[in-house]
Amino acid sequence: MIDLTGKLALVTGGSRGIGRATAVRLAEAGADVVINFVTSQSAAAEVAAEVQRLGRRSATVKADVSEPEDVAAMIDFIGDQFGRLDILVSNAASGGFRTLLDAQPQHLDAAMHTNVLPLITLAQAARGLLVRDQGQDRAKIVALSSHGSRLGLPAYGLIGASKAALESIIRQLAYELGNDGVNCNVVLAGLVATDSTKHLPGAEEMFAAVQKQMLTGERPLTADDVADAVLFLSSPLSDLVQGATLVVDGGVSVRG
Ligand SMILES: NC(=O)c1ccc[n+]([C@@H]2O[C@H](COP(=O)([O-])OP(=O)(O)OC[C@H]3O[C@@H](n4cnc5c(N)ncnc54)[C@H](OP(=O)(O)O)[C@@H]3O)[C@@H](O)[C@H]2O)c1
DSSP, X not given: OOOOTTOEEEETTTTSHHHHHHXXXXXXXXOEEEEEESXXXXXXXHHHHHHHHTTOOEEEXXXXXXXXXXXXXXXXXXXXXHSOOOEEEEOOOOOOOOOGGGOOHHHHHHHHHHHTHHHHHHHHHHHHHHOOOTTSOOEEEEEEEEGGGXXXXXXOHHHHHXXXXXXXXXXXXXXXXXXXXEEEEEEEEOOOXXXXXXXXXXXXXXXXXXXXXXXXXXXXXXXXXXXXXXXXXXXXXXXXXXXXXXXXXXXXXXXX
């Protein structure tokens, strides 16, 4: 039912974890996919090869999304090589787990520069490729958030604040771009086992506790489950979903 044939997607942080699963999901639905990475060149190349095996075009782009010049160069590359951009998944983020009481100003700067600023610089740089006339297929921006945007979690204050800002910025982007043919939405994911959660303090206990709170049976939440939600928000099925946050957590947050 979802057919993204002919569309071009960019997934930031597409080399690993949720970004990798998303890149593959979008390709399975027909999209060509550009994989952004910052350090994991060979992992990104593997994802691009997987996208190509599915019969889609792909490329890898090294860009530190916290650097506006890198973001601008990446979007220029996409314009030159593909001539379009239909789906922008702002997924890349980095850890920096620490308590607020131990945080220094540079730690807040780092969290905001990596997790928040890219949403703005990507939207600015890609605006010319994303905006559409009435009646044309809509473009999609999807950003990844977490429960830390709303809940207190151990050593998560900086990242949580960055995710809260990101959810606000998505709503503002929806306000600024919505009538120019662009949908801007968030997928808020529950806890998923990826490289990033390996560094989460108390991860093992947290996974065990979350598993007990889920309202969808015993299957743990996976990167593929999150990718499915991103796929929905990247597709025409969500054309009337605007400025929203879609929670994918097996119902954990229902319990409050
Ligand atoms: N895992 C969870 O439980 C969970 C829950 C809710 C939300 N999320 C969100 O989902 C997203 C992905 O998380 P994940 O767990 O899949 O992370 P991950 O496995 O640690 O992967 C992070 C990805 O981001 C890239 N990246 C990091 N800093 C970057 C930078 N400055 N420039 C460009 N790329 C950069 C990495 O590239 P390299 O491989 O090149 O280093 C990698 O591809 C994040 O926004 C995260 O906050 C995760």
